[in-house]
Amino acid sequence: SAVISQKPSRDICQRGTSLTIQCQVDSQVTMMFWYRQQPGQSLTLIATANQGSEATYESGFVIDKFPISRPNLTFSTLTVSNMSPEDSSIYLCSVSPGGDEQFFGPGTRLTVL
Amino acid sequence: QQQVKQSPQSLIVQKGGIPIINCAYENTAFDYFPWYQQFPGKGPALLIAIRPDVSEKKEGRFTISFNKSAKQFSLHIMDSQPGDSATYFCAASRGADGLTFGKGTHLIIQP
Numbered sequence: 001s002a003v004i005s006q007k008p009s010r011d012i013c014q015r016g017t018s019l020t021i022q023c024q025v026d027s028q029v030t031m032m033f034w035y036r037q038q039p040g041q042s043l044t045l046i047a048t049a050n051q052g053s054e055a056t057y058e059s060g061f062v063i064d065k066f067p068i069s070r071p072n073l074t075f076s077t078l079t080v081s082n083m084s085p086e087d088s089s090i091y092l093c094s095v096s097p098g099g100d101e102q103f104f105g106p107g108t109r110l111t112v113l
Numbered sequence: 114q115q116q117v118k119q120s121p122q123s124l125i126v127q128k129g130g131i132p133i134i135n136c137a138y139e140n141t142a143f144d145y146f147p148w149y150q151q152f153p154g155k156g157p158a159l160l161i162a163i164r165p166d167v168s169e170k171k172e173g174r175f176t177i178s179f180n181k182s183a184k185q186f187s188l189h190i191m192d193s194q195p196g197d198s199a200t201y202f203c204a205a206s207r208g209a210d211g212l213t214f215g216k217g218t219h220l221i222i223q224p
Contacts, residue, residue: 001159033211042202043157045211058211092156096209100145104156 002027002097004105012111013083020079021108023093028073031096034066037107038089046091049076083112117205119215126193127223134188134218136203141184143205147212148177148188151200160201161188193222 003026013019023032034046047057047068055068069077080087090107097103118137126132138146147162163170163177163186170177174191190197198221204212 031209042214042216045213048211100206100209101159101162102212103159106156
């Protein structure tokens with residue numbers, strides 16, 4: 001497995017602002033993913049972030065709203081831009097150290113007022 | 114992403130009983146089927162996973178049964194304990210792609 005940390009663990013933000021969420025892994029990993037979990041709901045894949053290439057976004061998610069950086073094999077950021085109350089969710093990063101297994105970070109709980 | 118259907122939405126079982134959670138998928142390209150356990154305020158934790166070339170896998174008290182022809186798989190928890198009370202998610206993926214999750218099952222094990 002891998003030890004994954006996320007910052008911040010939670011935040012309360014005002015409508016129209018942006019928040020950048022950090023994901024740090026304790027080992028080098030090729031595949032990193034970002035998911036959203038709306039309150040009481042399941043997880044939905046936002047994008048796949050691979051080092052050295054542009055992130056690949058799933059249907060319904062766009063780069064202008066959720067820009068992602070992947071500067072190296074242990075770190076990634078997800079920005080939630082121009083936030084609205086509908087963006088209130090838990091944002092989770094996951095990593096795949098090798099093979100198909102994915103391990104999740106603790107999540108960032110975002111509330112937008 | 115195609116849907117993974119999970120049932121039941123919630124489940125209450127007495128301690129020592131065997132809760133069973135079922136999932137069905139549509140995309141025959143899926144080749145990896147994990148189960149995750151999530152406690153409130155925590156990220157999902159990988160419990161057990163299976164590939165379609167086997168029909169059953171056991172790890173401790175957790176067992177996955179897989180029916181490739183029916184495109185269904187299920188999680189069984191043996192000798193369930195109150196500490197197993199959590200939300201369980203099934204998921205599926207193709208290769209190293211991102212995961213498609215079921216809607217989750219809120220499980221309560223009563224003492």
